[in-house]
Amino acid sequence: MSTQPLVSFITINYNQAQVTCDMLESTRTLTYPNVEIIVVDNGSAEDPTPLIEKGHYPNVKVILTHANLGFSGGNNAGIKQAKGDYFFLLNNDTIVTPTLVEDLLAPFATDSSIGMVCPKIRYHDHPTILQYAGYRPLDRLTGRTWAIGLQEEDKGQHDVSGATYFAHGAAMMVRREVIEKAGSLEDSYFLYYEELDWSARIRRAGFKIYYEAKALIYHRESMSVGKANPLKAYYHTRNRLLFMRRNVTGMTLVTFCLYYFLLALPKAALVHLVRGQTKYLKAIKDAIAWNLTHKVNQNGDIIPSVALDKPYKI
Known part of the structure; x- marks a missing residue:
């Protein structure tokens, strides 16, 4: 042995x-x-x-x-x-x-x-x-x-x-x-x-x-999902917000939200709009909606629990 x-x-x-x-x-x-x-x-x-x-x-x-x-x-x-x-x-x-x-x-x-x-x-x-x-x-x-x-x-x-x-x-x-x-x-x-x-x-x-x-x-980078697609846009957007909500607090979180919703998000949405990428726009909208309907408590737990969430569908 x-x-x-x-x-x-x-x-x-x-x-x-x-x-x-x-x-x-x-x-x-x-x-x-x-x-x-x-x-x-x-x-x-x-x-x-x-x-x-x-x-x-x-x-x-x-x-x-x-x-x-x-x-x-x-x-x-x-x-x-x-x-x-x-x-x-x-x-x-x-x-x-x-x-x-x-x-x-x-x-x-x-x-x-x-x-x-x-x-x-x-x-x-x-x-x-x-x-x-x-x-x-x-x-x-x-x-x-x-x-x-x-x-x-x-x-x-x-x-x-x-x-x-x-x-x-x-x-x-x-x-x-x-x-x-x-x-x-x-x-x-x-x-x-x-x-x-x-x-x-x-x-x-x-x-x-x-x-x-x-x-x-x-x-072999990105063989599973590809370099860019609406699925990737959804999870990047959703989980970037979720990560910050779980790992930073107070004014740090407030500052991030101001930056994200006033600068980063409008810029990304404008790029997809100009390119006619409506599926990307829907993915970003759905990602934000998910965060609005799921709270994060002081322990970082997500409410309601989403351990059995179905994969996002384009």
Whole structure:
């Protein structure tokens, strides 16, 4: 029996069985021996199990949710089934590197206050270009943050590991005890902003988010939703507002609302109007309406509960 901690990989499949299998194929190169892999199928049109089983990937378990639970709900379903000491939430559209697990585990062994570790992320189709090398702090006026190193050529300029403000949802390893203390992902986000919210909650619980420069993955960005569409506009708008309501208070929240509703929102609406993008306008309207009909209490709980919200329909 291995004395090394068990690491549970959790990945979500949604109508991308071959993409998922490409990621699973890359895990054959892992040098860390004690891994289980959980594929959560979020109600795909076709059951991916036969294709995954055909690949004979080691230590893989498929969970069928029979519904689209979104990023948060799907990962939470996997977390409930995972047996690991550490959970590694990994997008299905990624490719891992051989020493990834060892590199991600190393910071945990040096600092008990580290609760989550993320690797350096490069673009799969442009393998020398960075997507993530940590996150900048939240801009409390705009409700946005930007990844350090985004679209820079990796020349070693971000090879210093250290604490960062937010995890990247494509790849994040978390201790089991962190989830026991800070909770898992908030189901209601469904798509976008959920890892920022989780990171903020983990930091409030007294843990650090850590960027490990030695660890590396490659990411096929935006294969699930695409670069721009009304669905993305809806969840970005809805969850940007929800995130700020859950994570900032007082005059900070008031200032953000003034900025957003007097400047950012009219500008976005005007652009879509000029382009004749009526579906985008409807998506933004529906996102605001959702926030107006769902309260957030002092604990950050959403009322009424939306854990079982149906996915937004264009």
